[in-house]
Amino acid sequence: xxxxxxxxxxxxxxxxxxxxxxxxxxxxxxxxxxxxxxxxxxxxxxxxxxxxxxxxxxxxxxxxxxxxxxxxxxxxxxxxxxxxxxxxxxxxxxxxxxxxxxxxxxxxxxxxxxxxxxxxxxxxxxxxxxxxxxxxxxxxxxxxxxxxxxxxxxxxxxxxxxxxxxxxxxxxxxxxxxxxxxxxxxxxxxxxxxxxxxxxxxxxxxxxxxxxxxxxxxxxxxxxxxxxxxxxxxxxxxxxxxxxxxxxxxxxxxxxxxxxxxxxxxxxxxxxxxxxxxxxxx
Numbered sequence: 001x002x003x004x005x006x007x008x009x010x011x012x013x014x015x016x017x018x019x020x021x022x023x024x025x026x027x028x029x030x031x032x033x034x035x036x037x038x039x040x041x042x043x044x045x046x047x048x049x050x051x052x053x054x055x056x057x058x059x060x061x062x063x064x065x066x067x068x069x070x071x072x073x074x075x076x077x078x079x080x081x082x083x084x085x086x087x088x089x090x091x092x093x094x095x096x097x098x099x100x101x102x103x104x105x106x107x108x109x110x111x112x113x114x115x116x117x118x119x120x121x122x123x124x125x126x127x128x129x130x131x132x133x134x135x136x137x138x139x140x141x142x143x144x145x146x147x148x149x150x151x152x153x154x155x156x157x158x159x160x161x162x163x164x165x166x167x168x169x170x171x172x173x174x175x176x177x178x179x180x181x182x183x184x185x186x187x188x189x190x191x192x193x194x195x196x197x198x199x200x201x202x203x204x205x206x207x208x209x210x211x212x213x214x215x216x217x218x219x220x221x222x223x224x225x226x227x228x229x230x231x232x233x234x235x236x237x238x239x240x241x242x243x244x245x246x247x248x249x250x251x252x253x254x255x256x257x258x259x260x261x262x263x264x265x266x267x268x269x270x271x272x273x274x275x276x277x278x279x280x281x282x
Contacts, residue, residue, distance in 0.1 A: 007141050023245075023275035024275045028044070033282050055077050057074050058075050059072065072086075079106060081105070084100050084101040089169050096119075097116055098113075113129065123140065135279075139166075165185055167181075168180065178193050193204070202224075204222070205219070220235065241262070245258065254280055255279040
């Protein structure tokens with residue numbers, strides 16, 4: 001018996017194909033290095049094309065696989081200090097605890113969030129407490145022979161009421177996956193389909209319906225692997241938004257990702273975006 005995916009990962013192949021590898025908002029540089037003891041360092045820099053703002057962060061991660069401990073610290077250019085402590089299989093097999101903190105020294109503002117993840121055959125459950133917002137949320141997924149069914153609920157203890165609830169069902173096979181989500185307190189419905197056509201070609205389609213506004217959104221995308229070092233992706237929506245991306249491994253440890261998006265209904269209004277991501281890793 002296998003462990004099903006987390007609630008947020010139901011329909012993930014379709015989500016990733018439509019959202020990842022499209023750096024259309026600016027120029028981003030990411031540098032990753034690793035020490036001999038397993039500690040990793042990551043530096044991110046991003047320039048927003050629209051606002052011209054440059055932002056970044058420095059992250060350090062220490063992994064102790066033997067004891068199931070992961071420590072992560074990050075410092076952003078907005079002077080925000082973020083921390084994360086992960087303990088896995090320490091108290092019980094299949095149990096993972098996470099403590100996430102954020103601190104802004106200039107205002108002394110802080111947030112604290114505690115996550116509990118429990119995995120066992122056929123069941124994957126998560127419970128979270130946001131101490132700053134006084135919100136408790138929980139979700140669980142049951143899986144059997146590729147079929148998935150999950151539900152999620154959030155409760156605001158300050159207002160003493162349920163603030164949100166969602167549900168999802170799906171089926172995953174080796175070559176394809178389908179999923180249906182009901183989100184925003186069951187007011188928005190999303191159906192997605194993903195298929196690996198062959199070793200070099202993947203395709204997906206997604207449909208959204210918002211019950212409150214009675215609007216429908218459609219999106220389709222594909223990915224083609226050109227060779228062992230490069231691939232292209234493309235997507236289009238029913239509103240005329242077209243996206244294209246190209247990813248190339250220049251050499252071991254150096255990768256470039258170029259993205260472009262345009263509104264085909266307003267091409268004469270300079271309605272396009274372009275971006276680039278460079279990744280350096282040792």
